[in-house]
Amino acid sequence: MIEPAPMTSLAALGLTAQGGREARITGLSVDSRKTRPGHLFAALPGARVHGAEFVQYALRMGAAAVLTDPQGAALARDVLDENPDVALVVTEDPRAALAFTAALFHGRQPQVMVAVTGTNGKTSVATFTRQIWQLLGHEAANIGTTGVEGAYSAPSSHTTPEPITLHELLADMAAHGVTHAAMEASSHGLAQRRLDGVTLAAAGFTNFTQDHLDYHESFEAYFEAKAGLFTRVLPADGVAVINTDDLKGWTLAKAADERGQEVITVGHDESCDLRITNHRYGATGQELRFHWKGRPQLTRLNLIGGFQAENVMLAAGLAIASGSDPQAVFDSLEHLATVRGRMQIAATRANGAAIFVDYAHTPDAIATALKALRPHVMGRIVIVFGAGGDRDTTKRPLMGKAAAQNADVVIVTDDNPRSEDPAAIRAQVLAGCPDANEVGDRAEAILRGVDMLEAGDALLIAGKGHETGQVIGEDVLPFDDAEQASVAVAALEGRLA
Numbered sequence: 001m002i003e004p005a006p007m008t009s010l011a012a013l014g015l016t017a018q019g020g021r022e023a024r025i026t027g028l029s030v031d032s033r034k035t036r037p038g039h040l041f042a043a044l045p046g047a048r049v050h051g052a053e054f055v056q057y058a059l060r061m062g063a064a065a066v067l068t069d070p071q072g073a074a075l076a077r078d079v080l081d082e083n084p085d086v087a088l089v090v091t092e093d094p095r096a097a098l099a100f101t102a103a104l105f106h107g108r109q110p111q112v113m114v115a116v117t118g119t120n121g122k123t124s125v126a127t128f129t130r131q132i133w134q135l136l137g138h139e140a141a142n143i144g145t146t147g148v149e150g151a152y153s154a155p156s157s158h159t160t161p162e163p164i165t166l167h168e169l170l171a172d173m174a175a176h177g178v179t180h181a182a183m184e185a186s187s188h189g190l191a192q193r194r195l196d197g198v199t200l201a202a203a204g205f206t207n208f209t210q211d212h213l214d215y216h217e218s219f220e221a222y223f224e225a226k227a228g229l230f231t232r233v234l235p236a237d238g239v240a241v242i243n244t245d246d247l248k249g250w251t252l253a254k255a256a257d258e259r260g261q262e263v264i265t266v267g268h269d270e271s272c273d274l275r276i277t278n279h280r281y282g283a284t285g286q287e288l289r290f291h292w293k294g295r296p297q298l299t300r301l302n303l304i305g306g307f308q309a310e311n312v313m314l315a316a317g318l319a320i321a322s323g324s325d326p327q328a329v330f331d332s333l334e335h336l337a338t339v340r341g342r343m344q345i346a347a348t349r350a351n352g353a354a355i356f357v358d359y360a361h362t363p364d365a366i367a368t369a370l371k372a373l374r375p376h377v378m379g380r381i382v383i384v385f386g387a388g389g390d391r392d393t394t395k396r397p398l399m400g401k402a403a404a405q406n407a408d409v410v411i412v413t414d415d416n417p418r419s420e421d422p423a424a425i426r427a428q429v430l431a432g433c434p435d436a437n438e439v440g441d442r443a444e445a446i447l448r449g450v451d452m453l454e455a456g457d458a459l460l461i462a463g464k465g466h467e468t469g470q471v472i473g474e475d476v477l478p479f480d481d482a483e484q485a486s487v488a489v490a491a492l493e494g495r496l497a
């Protein structure tokens with residue numbers, strides 16, 4: 001990683017400490033266990049505990065300053081009174097302050113940045129945007145669930161990295177010549193102000209359906225978090241690129257317009273700036289006809305699923321919104337490659353039946369993925385899926401229902417049970433699809449699914465996409481759906497020793 005920028009006084013970071021006290025800041029931390037001498041420790045209100053409880057440990061590790069909210073200042077008052085040399089910055093929204101502080105501390109980001117939010121499609125849109133930029137000759141990367149990919153590679157533990165990690169990363173990307181970056185804005189990331197310090201040229205919205213109701217209080221709170229990308233993070237001179245096939249898109253387009261942002265609408269409606277008019281589906285891709293500002297365009301996409309065409313259109317809109325030439329963008333689309341684990345053809349049986357791996361892990365995504373597969377498939381569609389442990393429990397029966405309504409054969413299995421009893425999770429899913437087959441072991445479920453395939457049939461293995469592990473309790477066991485699909489085909493067709 002690069003050396004921090006030389007702006008290390010609190011004032012240079014835009015912060016004012018109580019009593020005007022100054023401090024020389026050598027770094028930033030939110031976790032007392034990672035605090036180092038001279039750090040500004042951000043004591044943030046948490047879901048479980050207030051970070052101010054750890055101020056005493058942060059000071060023991062050598063913190064020179066503390067950033068917190070009034071509640072945190074009260075909680076840590078005794079320990080701060082005993083350490084009068086430590087500068088204390090109190091603000092109503094310390095997460096937002098931390099985001100701007102991290103941006104100033106690290107000082108650089110790729111010149112052109114865009115972000116995309118929505119329940120489903122963020123990784124796909126960010127990846128397609130990066131691919132378009134690369135095809136146009138830019139040094140580009142995407143940041144999100146699958147890590148940092150493109151002209152710069154790094155693993156990531158979050159879909160939207162935390163501000164300190166994020167700005168350290170962006171500065172390093174810029175130092176390595178990355179000029180264009182597309183990032184995912186998760187609802188957690190937006191609610192926690194993780195990307196408030198990023199300067200965006202454009203922001204995109206895909207769609208809004210159920211997920212994460214374990215974290216957000218209500219549907220409205222979940223939507224408000226997403227809307228923050230347009231109402232708070234994207235500046236007034238930024239461009240909002242919005243899929244209006246989802247009615248919530250119109251609400252966001254109005255909000256963006258009211259802030260003075262230019263709006264590019266994407267979708268099937270006649271009024272859309274980037275309007276999809278026709279798809280023709282084949283076994284390995286689709287042809288797409290669309291209009292840009294009323295003028296027709298034709299392209300072939302080597303991608304499965306009508307929704308991937310919508311994601312491509314949103315990515316094209318983001319590239320145009322951030323300065324690329326529209327015709328050059330449209331000409332690049334036929335070269336786009338499948339996003340790992342998103343409607344990816346993982347294996348094919350000797351009889352031609354194809355096996356797809358997809359990351360659908362919400363009720364809407366399961367329904368969408370199955371419906372999207374239908375026009376590419378002449379025979380039956382079999383689905384193998386489960387629901388993750390320690391996540392929104394209310395989505396489980398709805399995922400089961402979506403599978404039963406849209407597939408011909410349903411096999412319910414395990415998907416990252418984490419700390420929960422896998423059989424109990426399966427039972428909750430099965431409540432929505434009582435006629436389904438239940439096979440707990442995911443490898444066996446995939447084998448059974450593959451075994452059922454006759455000529456013209458297809459198998460959709462949903463939920464894990466690019467993931468390479470199955471999380472059971474505290475253990476992560478190696479597991480890769482695409483690899484298991486190949487193993488199953490080889491085993492059934494006698495190609496294994």
Ligand SMILES: CC(=O)N[C@H]1[C@@H](OP(=O)(O)OP(=O)(O)OC[C@H]2O[C@@H](n3ccc(=O)[nH]c3=O)[C@H](O)[C@@H]2O)O[C@H](CO)[C@@H](O)[C@@H]1O[C@H](C)C(=O)N[C@@H](C)C(=O)N[C@H](CCC(=O)O)C(=O)O
Nearest residue numbers: 030031032044046047048049051054158159160186188189
């Ligand atoms: C639910 C959630 O988002 N939690 C985030 C939140 O943690 P929290 O509020 O539970 O923190 P807490 O445990 O109560 O602790 C409060 C504070 O004390 C600090 N602390 C704690 C212990 C200690 O010894 N010392 C110390 O300083 C913590 O660093 C924290 O700042 O604030 C922490 C940092 O301030 C984040 O690391 C943490 O993300 C956790 C790791 C996480 O798993 N988040 C996931 C759910 C997430 O963000 N997912 C989205 C994608 C979702 C999707 O779209 O699929 C993502 O963008 O990745």
Ligand SMILES: Nc1ncnc2c1ncn2[C@@H]1O[C@H](COP(=O)(O)OP(=O)(O)OP(=O)(O)O)[C@@H](O)[C@H]1O
Nearest residue numbers: 119120121122123124145307358359360365368369
């Ligand atoms: N535009 C879309 N509309 C509906 N469903 C979609 C759309 N795009 C993707 N999906 C479904 O959602 C799944 C996840 O796609 P993707 O990884 O692009 O979304 P994401 O928003 O990044 O998800 P996450 O919240 O996990 O980061 C896909 O595998 C597919 O099943």
Ligand SMILES: N[C@H](CCC[C@H](N)C(=O)O)C(=O)O
Nearest residue numbers: 361387388391415416463464
């Ligand atoms: N980012 C999502 C991914 C879910 C993927 C699925 N395999 C699961 O474990 O539920 C989450 O953490 O909720």
Ligand SMILES: [Mg+2]
Nearest residue numbers: 122123145159
């Ligand atoms: Mg994602």
